[in-house]
Amino acid sequence: MDFVQAVTDETGPDFVPVPERIAVFDNDGTLWSEKPVYFQLFFAMDRVKELAADNPEWKTTQPFQAVLENDMEALAASGERGILELVMATHAGGTTDEFAAVVSDWIVKARHPRFDRPYNELVFQPMLELLDYLRANGFKTFIVSGGGIEFMRPWSEEVYGIPPEQVIGSRIKKVFEMRDDGPVLVRLAELDFIDDKGTKPVGIHNMIGRRPILAFGNSDGDLQMLQWTAAGRRRSLMGLVHHTDAGREWAYDRDSHVGRLDKALAEAETSGWIVVDMKNDWDVIYPPESTR
Amino acid sequence: MDFVQAVTDETGPDFVPVPERIAVFDNDGTLWSEKPVYFQLFFAMDRVKELAADNPEWKTTQPFQAVLENDMEALAASGERGILELVMATHAGGTTDEFAAVVSDWIVKARHPRFDRPYNELVFQPMLELLDYLRANGFKTFIVSGGGIEFMRPWSEEVYGIPPEQVIGSRIKKVFEMRDDGPVLVRLAELDFIDDKGTKPVGIHNMIGRRPILAFGNSDGDLQMLQWTAAGRRRSLMGLVHHTDAGREWAYDRDSHVGRLDKALAEAETSGWIVVDMKNDWDVIYPPESTR
Numbered sequence: 154m155d156f157v158q159a160v161t162d163e164t165g166p167d168f169v170p171v172p173e174r175i176a177v178f179d180n181d182g183t184l185w186s187e188k189p190v191y192f193q194l195f196f197a198m199d200r201v202k203e204l205a206a207d208n209p210e211w212k213t214t215q216p217f218q219a220v221l222e223n224d225m226e227a228l229a230a231s232g233e234r235g236i237l238e239l240v241m242a243t244h245a246g247g248t249t250d251e252f253a254a255v256v257s258d259w260i261v262k263a264r265h266p267r268f269d270r271p272y273n274e275l276v277f278q279p280m281l282e283l284l285d286y287l288r289a290n291g292f293k294t295f296i297v298s299g300g301g302i303e304f305m306r307p308w309s310e311e312v313y314g315i316p317p318e319q320v321i322g323s324r325i326k327k328v329f330e331m332r333d334d335g336p337v338l339v340r341l342a343e344l345d346f347i348d349d350k351g352t353k354p355v356g357i358h359n360m361i362g363r364r365p366i367l368a369f370g371n372s373d374g375d376l377q378m379l380q381w382t383a384a385g386r387r388r389s390l391m392g393l394v395h396h397t398d399a400g401r402e403w404a405y406d407r408d409s410h411v412g413r414l415d416k417a418l419a420e421a422e423t424s425g426w427i428v429v430d431m432k433n434d435w436d437v438i439y440p441p442e443s444t445r
Numbered sequence: 446m447d448f449v450q451a452v453t454d455e456t457g458p459d460f461v462p463v464p465e466r467i468a469v470f471d472n473d474g475t476l477w478s479e480k481p482v483y484f485q486l487f488f489a490m491d492r493v494k495e496l497a498a499d500n501p502e503w504k505t506t507q508p509f510q511a512v513l514e515n516d517m518e519a520l521a522a523s524g525e526r527g528i529l530e531l532v533m534a535t536h537a538g539g540t541t542d543e544f545a546a547v548v549s550d551w552i553v554k555a556r557h558p559r560f561d562r563p564y565n566e567l568v569f570q571p572m573l574e575l576l577d578y579l580r581a582n583g584f585k586t587f588i589v590s591g592g593g594i595e596f597m598r599p600w601s602e603e604v605y606g607i608p609p610e611q612v613i614g615s616r617i618k619k620v621f622e623m624r625d626d627g628p629v630l631v632r633l634a635e636l637d638f639i640d641d642k643g644t645k646p647v648g649i650h651n652m653i654g655r656r657p658i659l660a661f662g663n664s665d666g667d668l669q670m671l672q673w674t675a676a677g678r679r680r681s682l683m684g685l686v687h688h689t690d691a692g693r694e695w696a697y698d699r700d701s702h703v704g705r706l707d708k709a710l711a712e713a714e715t716s717g718w719i720v721v722d723m724k725n726d727w728d729v730i731y732p733p734e735s736t737r
Contacts, residue, residue, distance in 0.1 A: 172602070172608055249650055293610075302651070302654070303654075306654045310464070316464055316655075317653065317654030317655055318467075318585075318610075318611075318652065318653045318654055318655065319610075320654065324651060327647050327650060327651075328643070328647070329642075329643035329644070329646050329647060329669055329673070331669075331672070335672075335676040336646065336669065336672050336673050336676050338646060338647060338650055345651075350621075351620070351621035352621070354621050354628065354630060355619050355620070355621060355630060358541055358619060358630055359594070359616060359619075359637075360610065360652060361609065361610045362594070362595075362598045362609030362610055362612065363608075363609055363610065377621050377623075377628065380623070380627075380628050381621070381628050384627040384628050
């Protein structure tokens with residue numbers, strides 16, 4: 154609040170005009186949970202099960218077999234390459250409109266295994282309040298996530314108040330095609346942009362074209378985004394969500410495979426960045442359950 | 446105005462909520478002139494002259510030699526490949542901050558050879574009024590140009606009222622680098638995205654994530670953007686600027702190398718898109734000269 158007070162005080166030395174009040178937030182682990190695996194992986198696994206009838210060979214092909222047999226160990230053993238294969242097989246092929254419909258359908262139906270709630274209810278109430286507070290003070294809020302851009306956009310506006318044009322993420326290639334019933338964008342099984350680590354500032358630069366004055370993350374994948382924000386000529390604020398609450402959420406940092414927080418935590422200490430201690434700082438983790 | 450009236454009438458069948466009032470505009474030939482060559486090429490040529498002392502080999506290497514000798518015929522003969530070479534040699538290498546400074550410096554100093562005015566005063570007054578009118582009616586206005594995104598952003602907000610995050614364009618690759626005095630994004634001599642023809646809808650999808658309801662262009666490079674807009678489920682408006690005024694601006698369409706308008710003009714006729722006849726429809730072409 155000191156920071157917001159300073160950058161919105163027109164008479165003060167740290168005043169920042171409204172158009173330059175750009176705030177960027179990582180998504181997985183910063184705005185919503187990311188355990189036991191990234192929620193987008195649950196989506197991919199559910200899609201594998203849905204599409205299995207059309208792909209009989211998956212029964213005996215990894216990493217698909219692991220998904221169909223709920224064998225998380227074999228899935229983990231397939232590594233990043235296996236997960237990429239899953240994502241490509243389940244995310245590519247159709248049109249952008251079709252994919253948006255699939256995501257919109259999944260996000261209301263699917264439920265998180267531990268909490269038995271829709272995934273987009275496992276968002277952090279204090280972060281929702283922070284987003285609102287910033288917007289009320291003239292900030293434009295953006296998501297800058299390693300997750301798929303088209304996986305987030307169908308629900309980001311309703312859940313976070315962040316419209317699709319302010320969502321930056323990883324993406325696969327698309328190609329324009331004129332069909333008999335009109336033009337479509339077809340999703341190709343080829344990576345276009347991975348929005349992680351050093352490419353987060355690149356994504357920010359390409360999509361926003363301005364330096365943020367506030368950046369929030371939770372893992373080493375966000376370090377460069379925070380460094381980039383900190384290096385601007387304006388006063389800036391950098392923050393990390395530290396997952397310290399195994400009871401209400403999860404507790405992990407340096408040794409976690411998903412959402413590892415090591416170098417960024419060290420730099421937060423030396424640079425005076427805000428570190429949120431989830432267990433001690435947050436009265437509430439998730440919003441109340443919806444009645445839908 | 447009929448269209449704007451219809452989509453903003455809350456009680457009417459064509460009402461479009463504010464967040465979905467997305468309007469996209471091509472830049473070269475639609476918001477400003479593009480003759481005798483794209484203004485960005487003048488920028489590249491001026492850069493070649495500035496950088497020539499550090500690159501003595503350019504004196505005897507095409508297409509640089511053509512630029513240094515003001516030999517437009519030899520430059521034209523170098524074709525698209527030659528122009529790409531020019532752009533790469535003059536646009537890559539430095540940091541994003543350095544490039545923005547170079548563009549900002551050039552745009553206030555350089556003057557168009559025919560009109561002896563800064564390039565960003567050769568913008569179309571009726572289009573500026575259209576942009577204002579749309580924004581006053583809740584539209585969010587975007588540029589979707591084949592031109593370089595970092596060539597437009599330093600001045601788009603001041604000239605068009607379009608902030609950097611609403612500018613989509615072609616771009617080269619960048620890489621994050623941590624230097625002794627802080628992080629930078631270095632511009633690489635490698636294409637990342639060409640925003641033209643079928644990739645304009647792709648750029649719109651990647652950067653905005655919503656279907657526009659209004660699109661304006663002036664050449665066949667805009668055809669797919671207009672088709673994509675026309676195919677949305679909302680009422681939409683598509684328009685073309687037809688350059689018909691050799692006296693006050695230029696007259697060209699089907700046979701022009703820069704800004705060829707052929708297929709899109711035919712489709713405008715069959716589909717009932719608006720075609721602006723610059724000579725007869727526009728009282729004024731450019732805004733009054735500034736006194737700077």
